[in-house]
Amino acid sequence: MLKLSLQFALLFLLVGCASSKKVKFDDYIFQTKTEKSAYINSYDKALKLWDVPYTEENIQTDFGIAHVIIAGPKNGKDLVLLHGMDASSTMWYPNIKVLAKTHRVYAIDFLMEPGKSTLTTKALSSEEIVVWYNQIFTYYKLKNFDIVAASRGGWTATLLATQKENSIDKIVLLSPAQTFKSIDKMRKTTSALLLKLFPNEKRFTKTLNAFATHPENINPAYKRQFYLANKYAKSNSNMLNMRPFSDDELKSIQNPVLVLIGDHDVINSDESLKRAQKHLVNSKTKIIKDAGHFLSTDQPKVVNEAIIDFLK
Numbered sequence: 001m002l003k004l005s006l007q008f009a010l011l012f013l014l015v016g017c018a019s020s021k022k023v024k025f026d027d028y029i030f031q032t033k034t035e036k037s038a039y040i041n042s043y044d045k046a047l048k049l050w051d052v053p054y055t056e057e058n059i060q061t062d063f064g065i066a067h068v069i070i071a072g073p074k075n076g077k078d079l080v081l082l083h084g085m086d087a088s089s090t091m092w093y094p095n096i097k098v099l100a101k102t103h104r105v106y107a108i109d110f111l112m113e114p115g116k117s118t119l120t121t122k123a124l125s126s127e128e129i130v131v132w133y134n135q136i137f138t139y140y141k142l143k144n145f146d147i148v149a150a151s152r153g154g155w156t157a158t159l160l161a162t163q164k165e166n167s168i169d170k171i172v173l174l175s176p177a178q179t180f181k182s183i184d185k186m187r188k189t190t191s192a193l194l195l196k197l198f199p200n201e202k203r204f205t206k207t208l209n210a211f212a213t214h215p216e217n218i219n220p221a222y223k224r225q226f227y228l229a230n231k232y233a234k235s236n237s238n239m240l241n242m243r244p245f246s247d248d249e250l251k252s253i254q255n256p257v258l259v260l261i262g263d264h265d266v267i268n269s270d271e272s273l274k275r276a277q278k279h280l281v282n283s284k285t286k287i288i289k290d291a292g293h294f295l296s297t298d299q300p301k302v303v304n305e306a307i308i309d310f311l312k
Helices: 002-018 033-050 096-102 126-139 152-161 186-197 201-211 220-232 247-251 270-279 300-311
Strands: 054-061 064-071 077-082 103-108 145-150 168-174 257-262 283-288
Touching: 033 064, 033 220, 054 126, 064 126, 077 096, 077 152, 096 103, 096 300, 103 126, 126 152, 145 152, 152 168, 168 300, 186 201, 201 220, 247 270, 257 270, 257 300, 270 283, 283 300
Parallel strands: 077 103, 077 145, 145 168, 168 257, 257 283
Antiparallel strands: 054 064, 064 103
C-alpha cells in the first residue's frame, strides 16, 4: 500500500509539473486561449442537459471569480452542489430536475479545476478553500442550507462541516474521495492518472470503464466536456493535501450526513462506510448496487430517490 501511495503521489506531481510549464497565456488551468475556448464551448453544450431554467452568475472573491449556476424556486430550501474532480457543475445533469423541484440550487465551479470559476492567486490551501466557499455562502446569505457533494466535492463538504462555525444543515456525500480512507483500488485508478499525463480517447474510455459500471449512460455532450477537461486542463487540485479525516474530526460533525457508495467503487469500499457509521454521530449509509464511482450516471434514479428522501 505504501508503494502504491508513493506511486500515486509521484504520478500526481508529474501531472502538475507536466502542465505547469511557462506559456504566454496566463491562466492557472488552461495552457492556451484556443484550448480554453474549446472547453468552455463544450461546457455550454453540456449545461443545456440540465433542461431546467437556470441562471449563471460570476461573483468576485478574494481569490478570483466564482461561477455559480442557480436553479429552482426562490422560496425553496437552499442547496449547494459541489462537483467531483474535473467534472464541473454540469455533472449534475442527471440530478438537477429532481433537486430543483423543491430546493433553490447553487452549483459552484471549483476555481482550481476546469470550469468557469477563475483563480487569480496562487493555489489555495485547505484553509483558503474554506474561506473561499464561505465568501460565496455569505454573498448569497445562505443559512441552514444543505449540501450534495460528489467525490472530491465530498471531501470539501466534509472539510466545511468540520469548521466550528458553519451554516450547513444536511449533507449528502456521493462516494467522497480521500474522506474516510485513502483510495481503495489504486491500480484501477492508474488509468485516470495516465490519462492526465498522456491524454487520448483510448485512455479516456478505459478510465470511464474503471470508474463507471454504466459508462454508456454518460451523455455524449458531457462526455466530450469531461474529456477536454482531462486533455487540456491542468488539474492542480491540491490532491496531495486531501488526507482522510481523523476520528476526532469526523466526530466533530454534528450534521445529519448521508453517505452513498457504489458496490463497484474504485475509490471507496465497505471500510469507508464502517468509518462513517462509527464516527459520524448522525449518519446514514447506503450501498448503491450496480454502481461505480460515478453514482449519478450509473444509477441516477436510485441516487435521486435516496437524496430526496434524506433531504425531506
